[in-house]
Amino acid sequence: MNIRSLQLGFLSSILAGLLPVIVSAQDNTSFTLAKSIQDRVAKGEKPIIRVSYHDVSNEFAPFIRKGVEKAATDFNVDVKLVGPVGADAEKQVSEIESLIEKGVDGLAISSVSTDALAPVIQRAMAQGIPVVTFNTDNPSSKRLAFVGQDLVQSGRVAGKLLADTLGEKGNVIITTLDAAAQWSIDREKGAREALGKYPGIKILTTVTTGTEPQQIYGSVENAMQAHPNVEGILSLECCSTPAAGQYVERNGLVGKVKIVGFDMLPETIRLVQGNVIAATIDQGPEKQSYGAVSLLLDVLKGNKIHDVDTGAVVYNSKNIGDYVVASKEHK
Amino acid sequence: MTPEAIPKTASKPVDLKARIRSLVAARETGVLLALLVICVFLTFGTNSFLTVRNLLNVGRQISLLGMMAIGMTFVLVCREVDLSVGSTYAISGLVTGMLIIRGSTLVPALSAGLALGTAIGTINGLLSTYGKLPSFIATLGMLSVVRGTALLITDGQPVTVDTTQGGRREVVNQFYELGQGQLFGLIPMLLVCFLIVAAIAGFVLAKTTFGFRVYAVGGSEKAARLSGIQVFQTKILTFGLMGLLSGFAGILSLAFLPSGQAGRTGVGLELDVIAAAIVGGASLSGGEGTILGTIFGTLIIGILRNGLVLLSISPFWQTTVIGLVIISAVGLDKWTALRRNE
Numbered sequence: 001m002n003i004r005s006l007q008l009g010f011l012s013s014i015l016a017g018l019l020p021v022i023v024s025a026q027d028n029t030s031f032t033l034a035k036s037i038q039d040r041v042a043k044g045e046k047p048i049i050r051v052s053y054h055d056v057s058n059e060f061a062p063f064i065r066k067g068v069e070k071a072a073t074d075f076n077v078d079v080k081l082v083g084p085v086g087a088d089a090e091k092q093v094s095e096i097e098s099l100i101e102k103g104v105d106g107l108a109i110s111s112v113s114t115d116a117l118a119p120v121i122q123r124a125m126a127q128g129i130p131v132v133t134f135n136t137d138n139p140s141s142k143r144l145a146f147v148g149q150d151l152v153q154s155g156r157v158a159g160k161l162l163a164d165t166l167g168e169k170g171n172v173i174i175t176t177l178d179a180a181a182q183w184s185i186d187r188e189k190g191a192r193e194a195l196g197k198y199p200g201i202k203i204l205t206t207v208t209t210g211t212e213p214q215q216i217y218g219s220v221e222n223a224m225q226a227h228p229n230v231e232g233i234l235s236l237e238c239c240s241t242p243a244a245g246q247y248v249e250r251n252g253l254v255g256k257v258k259i260v261g262f263d264m265l266p267e268t269i270r271l272v273q274g275n276v277i278a279a280t281i282d283q284g285p286e287k288q289s290y291g292a293v294s295l296l297l298d299v300l301k302g303n304k305i306h307d308v309d310t311g312a313v314v315y316n317s318k319n320i321g322d323y324v325v326a327s328k329e330h331k
Numbered sequence: 332m333t334p335e336a337i338p339k340t341a342s343k344p345v346d347l348k349a350r351i352r353s354l355v356a357a358r359e360t361g362v363l364l365a366l367l368v369i370c371v372f373l374t375f376g377t378n379s380f381l382t383v384r385n386l387l388n389v390g391r392q393i394s395l396l397g398m399m400a401i402g403m404t405f406v407l408v409c410r411e412v413d414l415s416v417g418s419t420y421a422i423s424g425l426v427t428g429m430l431i432i433r434g435s436t437l438v439p440a441l442s443a444g445l446a447l448g449t450a451i452g453t454i455n456g457l458l459s460t461y462g463k464l465p466s467f468i469a470t471l472g473m474l475s476v477v478r479g480t481a482l483l484i485t486d487g488q489p490v491t492v493d494t495t496q497g498g499r500r501e502v503v504n505q506f507y508e509l510g511q512g513q514l515f516g517l518i519p520m521l522l523v524c525f526l527i528v529a530a531i532a533g534f535v536l537a538k539t540t541f542g543f544r545v546y547a548v549g550g551s552e553k554a555a556r557l558s559g560i561q562v563f564q565t566k567i568l569t570f571g572l573m574g575l576l577s578g579f580a581g582i583l584s585l586a587f588l589p590s591g592q593a594g595r596t597g598v599g600l601e602l603d604v605i606a607a608a609i610v611g612g613a614s615l616s617g618g619e620g621t622i623l624g625t626i627f628g629t630l631i632i633g634i635l636r637n638g639l640v641l642l643s644i645s646p647f648w649q650t651t652v653i654g655l656v657i658i659s660a661v662g663l664d665k666w667t668a669l670r671r672n673e
Contacts, residue, residue, distance in 0.1 A: 059592050
């Protein structure tokens with residue numbers, strides 16, 4: 001009996017895995033808003049929107065939250081940031097499930113794992129709850145639209161920047177918190193594509209640093225020890241960018257090893273100001289969550305929506321002052 | 332003590348033989364051998380392992396882990412375990428950092444961080460003794476409570492110790508010196524701190540009455556109680572010490588980096604800390620473990636991490652290899668222990 005039920009379970013889990021594919025294959029018609037939501041909108045009730053971010057405890061979350069709070073005041077909606085502490089797809093899925101049960105008028109979702117989140121997004125859409133993705137897309141889920149950076153393109157921008165900084169030649173290593181994560185794969189693809197155009201540039205290796213700060217620094221240090229001939233470091237995310245800068249700064253390599261990285265952490269800003277990091281790329285995280293809420297409100301109004309690219313703004317020592325001034329005014 | 336104990340009348344060659352035998356039987360020898368094999372392999376397998384620079388890097392990389400593994404050795408010898416150390420490490424550093432960027436001077440900020448670490452450890456101890464909770468459960472709960480509190484007090488924002496964030500220049504510089512300075516312009520301060528902690532802890536565990544009590548409590552709680560040892564008090568003290576060392580490591584980490592984030596700093600560290608102590612010969616069933624063994628265990632983990640990168644081995648393999656080493660080190664230890672007992 002046990003084996004039998006196991007087999008059944010196995011079979012049904014395969015079927016469940018196939019289900020989204022089947023559904024999406026048939027689902028070419030447009031999405032229809034649930035009747036209950038339509039009624040609420042008609043009555044002029046305050047829309048309830050939840051923004052589910054894949055890790056509310058990471059460095060990026062405060063930026064995302066800022067966008068959510070701004071949307072709450074600008075649009076006068078009931079909007080809250082939700083999501084797991086520590087990237088955990090399972091917890092995120094169950095939270096979204098309970099939100100669907102409770103009833104919301106719209107969901108904005110950023111997924112740490114596209115595969116794990118796709119079915120629940122599908123389910124929400126099937127029940128007439130509009131879903132858009134932000135920051136990290138989930139194209140296989142047939143969400144209505146995506147607000148965020150074109151990750152492959154941002155990788156290309158970073159690669160091109162590093163190549164220019166290096167004078168189109170030199171040995172390069174790529175660092176990332178997690179080489180196996182979808183965002184990292186996308187950015188690395190773009191970066192390698194851009195760097196590959198220069199025959200003088202050689203990519204030695206991709207270093208996965210792990211996510212714990214001491215480990216990140218230690219991994220950069222070990223990688224530099226293993227490859228003493230490195231002339232350029234391309235960091236694919238927020239958190240190995242300052243670590244690479246600190247390593248270069250502390251080991252007398254400023255000017256000898258050029259760095260291009262991502263995002264606007266305080267240490268990164270300081271290192272860009274000091275010309276230790278040649279350039280960093282801002283993906284406008286506040287705009288991502290803000291834009292996602294704005295798109296959902298458009299859906300409720302019955303408007304058609306499209307993907308929004310929040311761009312890749314490049315900051316170096318010359319223009320980083322503008323960012324610092326702007327963020328101070330924001331506070 | 333042991334069957335091999337040497338009679339005073341024994342002639343010199345026998346003496347030497349017996350000494351070698353007791354050396355081979357010593358707990359640390361197996362770990363040391365494994366460590367040496369890894370080092371020899373890396374020396375010939377890479378041309379960057381055996382350099383002063385790299386060895387000092389490794390020394391610095393293992394310092395914080397080592398400090399906490401030393402605390403964990405006390406806890407494990409007592410037949411308890413502490414899973415909350417990664418969270419304690421994070422919150423102590425973050426609180427110290429927040430005080431500094433709010434304009435505090437160095438000593439109050441450091442004292443607050445250390446006191447907080449010690450307090451968390453003491454709570455763990457109280458829960459695991461008077462609270463009647465298994466320490467696995469008590470500290471698992473505290474892991475979450477402390478991590479959550481760290482997120483609450485920082486509001487999820489990274490804490491960066493910097494003059495632009497509000498720290499006083501001289502205080503920030505002193506703090507940096509603590510984490511990033513070098514003794515004689517060469518030896519990293521973190522390594523210096525680790526060596527001092529190791530020396531003190533080694534002495535305390537091996538030579539003092541308190542150390543003796545820790546072994547006695549872990550060996551047999553009942554026997555310890557019957558012989559008049561205050562079991563609860565001893566346990567609470569070891570948990571307090573663990574908290575103090577986690578706090579100290581967390582503060583040093585922030586002084587080195589100098590930025591921390593409540594959602595990332597020290598996440599998962601407890602497993603590395605326990606692994607280092609276990610590889611070094613400490614036993615989950617209590618009563619066994621030495622500071623020297625733990626230092627070797629920490630070195631094995633640190634050197635493997637460093638060496639696998641130097642060998643350009645994929646990070647996925649690194650994770651696998653470290654797991655295999657934990658299993659084989661402990662397996663080897665059990666196997667030799669069985670032989671010793673025969």
